[in-house]
Amino acid sequence: QKEVEQNSGPLSVPEGAIASLNCTYSDRVSQSFFWYRQYSGKSPELIMSIYSNGDKEDGRFTAQLNKASQYVSLLIRDSQPSDSATYLCAVRTGYSTLTFGKGTMLLVSP
């Protein structure tokens, strides 16, 4: 069974710090990786996607992918209280289907 693992947290960081969220996956042939943010009581919202080894930056967010280690991470620089949410890692494991991790809760304290 294809699995996506995340630490459930909560990960607590002070405002202005870097938050580092990690995800590992079991399917070696996976080619597409996504980070979604989900506020309490809301639906998942796409933040970043990454397909190649290395880093991809978008504003305060950086996604990092290491296919050899089957590891994908999300860095949030200058964390804000509004970043407090659950972050879901998703890996494409089929023709069009995704497998989601259980999510990491991030708490940013003012």
Added chain:
Amino acid sequence: NAGVTQTPKFQVLKTGQSMTLQCAQDMNHNSMYWYRQDPGMGLRLIYYSASEGTTDKGEVPNGYNVSRLNKREFSLRLESAAPSQTSVYFCASSEAAGTSKTDTQYFGPGTRLTVL
């Protein structure tokens, strides 16, 4: 452009009752998906429709049926609701052009279902 819409937002059922959750998208997407989200379990795929006229089982299909009514609409039916089906249900859609690895899923607002 509303994106993905779902109705109803909330529903309470008694064990054994039936209901249909509705989902529609206005992005001209080919693929649509139904997930359920339970505390500590993450998002789990129930059924999906890769294109109009096709449906396939996901990870947790038991107790559910789906209909891809047309390109825009994808419904999820509970024939005889059970307390184990208490959950938040999300519909999603994606363009799914061939096997594009950039294909991205966009989610609706969710339906919160309680089965007593």
